[in-house]
Amino acid sequence: MAWETVIGLEIHTQLATNSKLFSGAATAYGAEPNTQACEVDLALPGVLPVMNKEALRMAAMFGLAIGAPVAKHSVFARKNYFYPDLPQGYQISQFDRPTVEKGEINITLGNGETKTIGVTRAHLEQDAGKSLHEDFQGFTGIDLNRSGTPLLEIVSEPDMRSAKEAVAYMKKIHELVQYLGISDGNMAEGSFRCDANVSVRLVGQEEFGTRAEIKNLNSFRFIERAINHEVERQIDIIEAGGEVIQQTRLYDPDKDETRAMRSKEEANDYRYFPDPDLLPLEITAEFLEEVRKILPELPDQKRLRFKQEYSLSDFDAEVLTSSRAMAEYFETVAQGCGDAKQAANWVTGSLAAYLNKQELSISESPVSANDLTGMIKRILDNTISGNIAKQVFEAMAKGEGDADTVIESKGLKQITDSGAIEAIIDEIIANNAGQVEQYRAGKEKLLGFFVGQVMKASRGKANPGQVNQLLKQKLSG
């Protein structure tokens, strides 16, 4: 039987606000437990939430970026359930009136085709605290630092048909929220995680199969593996004559399997109702206009522009727009040196390789965009050759100064004086009489050998173009 997989994702993005969604407490990661929880986050008697406008602005930015209407009128609702790390006994979220309505996003499939994935909605909500089960004999420790941190929950349509598509979509959203500057996207710290709704059906079947929800996936690798595992599990059940039951499952990366957390029957009745402590959010046209003004160029727009403006290949445009910092770096270099091709080659080549090896991000690059610009200028004005430039780059990466400093201190300036180059050539010809004879007898391939010798003798500094030209003259003469 041929099976089709159907996947929808609920992505939880922690918004990069300085303070919490409804309190003034800080949101920084990694503080001592309970040092970033004020009376509101602790849900003391009598406290009240006050909306963080910055979070609203960020949600609106996301809405504009995916072409979704930003609701003029949205409502915070209480989702009621008991859990020790949920101090209020309810989560303030949005239920039937989310701030961001239906939008869409394009992903690129493995075969290069583009597919549009629907985004059902995105809503603001507060995160819970953390329960710490280790280190407390017979007790559970509660850390409320994360309690009240703003999340944007981005809910997709069930539009994805494979784990790979799900990952591509997740990556696309990940890239977008970072581009927008509304999330640091740090998956290890839980700033970007998702729940995957997975079901299978026979190819050609209209209705969806029964779905399972896999909770809290926080790496691209786990998402792919968890979904693939879940798909196999469901197919096995159905092919063995069984029925998939609707339930919530957890992925165990150590065992590479999902297991049941709770079934639909045990699910909470969350008793949603509008939070009477918060007024409905009214979003004005002026507010949206302000947000539109600060909206940065989006990845897809940037890729297109790079291809047109800098004549880049698809591949280069993709790599150079993989993050906003990368794109800014490239543009600084391209505009500074005036040669986009050189800029692209260096950024996607030596720089990318170096950063990769050192496990650094572009913003941590020891070679600044200005340094790289300075170096490429020296290639363009023939002060150094492309080959020598690699040495200069290495030296700059080691912190030995800018290109001019390195060229000066290491004596790497290219030899362009014909007299000096001729002197080296004469010596090489004199020392390699046999090869000269063969060359003159028609073995022109030996030109490479002579070039190599000359470059070696000049320690790479001779201008390769001149060397070629002069060698040909002398050898033929």
Added chain:
Amino acid sequence: MMHTKSLSELSTALQKGSLSSVELTQHYLDRIEKYDSVLNCFVTVTAEQALNSAKQADVMLAKGEGNALTGIPLGQKDIFCTNGVRTACGSKMLDNFIAPYNATVVEKLNACGMPMLGKLNMDEFAMGSSTESSFYGATKNPWDTARVPGGSSGGSAAAVAARLVPIATATDTGGSIRQPAALCGVTGIKPTYGRVSRWGMIAYASSFDQAGPIAASAEDCALLLGAIAGFDEKDSTSIEHDVPNYTAGLNDSLQGLKIGLPREYFGEGLDPAIASVINAAIDSYKAMGAEIVEISLPNTHLAIPAYYVLAPAECSSNLSRFDGVRYGYRCKNPENLDDMYMRSRGEAFGEEVKRRIMVGTYALSAGYYDAYYLKAQKIRRLISDDFTQAFKQVDVIMGPTTPTTAFKLGEKSNDNISMYLADIYTIALNLAGLPGMSLPVEAVAGLPVGLQIIANHFEEGKLLNVAHQYQQQTAWHQQMPAAFMDIDKG
């Protein structure tokens, strides 16, 4: 006779220096000491703190830095968080809870230099109309200690009636300021929803709860309301609306004032004796030049059912935070998490609180939400519309605050429906967010009766003016329960 003086008289004496805040505070502490064992108005008396604050108030007064409230002591309803002082909200659940911060109301009154005498008794989590549901025992009505003082702000109303405090804070969700004020023969005002910050006021039903003063007169209420009203950035539901000088308008003429009498407030269920004294009060207004208009609030009969869906729905969620995890009561030796939740809440909440949590949980449940919660919200709008229509015709609405005078302790504690009906005239305006007040008129068989006045949103000034004018013409508000007036240091 310090305790028979009005706030403005006391204030004048304090400003002149003929009376110190320490003397005045000590006088009230002595009265509490002497009488509160009978009345049980106070859950906590903060004598030492009060005297320290009084000393500071005297310094302020000496420097001429005070205002009309500086140096005047008060009682705080135990629903307001008071930094460093137990804030129990009438519940075993919070019996061990020392608030680490001040409610905005408390903060503002502290800043005025008003010494806090202590925390006043109330129905558990403000749910009740008799103060009998308090974990700390019932408060007694000073007019007849076999009777209830009303509730939930029974401690506040009884303490003012017995002059154990010159003035008190209170809160009103369905009548909790006006009903006890009526039953204790004192004056109380429930402001427009959003007029006074709810920050630090322990929530019962967030979309109804509103703080206000209970005092001996409208004039005294005006002074305190002016000090606590105003927008607070910590409360998203507080409203940015100018706070007028409530004292300045007290003496405006009532000539031509249009008073609406809703026929639904004078029908079946109203004690005829009460109807009679209320009508007499309305005649006084006629004599002052007011015009009487009969009106209708046709959805009045829906107010109680709608309220008893919406308020419990909100309360079921608001009280979820009392889970034994971070503060408050936790059961002994819980076996597991569920056991801890169930026993902590089961052992620490009283009957009425549990009843409302269950009612509210039910009303919000999947499959019932539309039939109960949403329907009640629609009724809420209808009731609000009734008032909107009425205020097109009249300036204020009048009627009885309660259908009966104070009932006996224990009389209704096993009959919650009849207890709920004690709020039949007060609840509708909480649904509409309107301001209302209660002031004493002629007593019936020695028990106080309250006249309720309702005005349009943010017309507290009008209410106070209308009430004050009556109190200029009559002396009912100066009646005091004799049993508690005998000691006098002068």
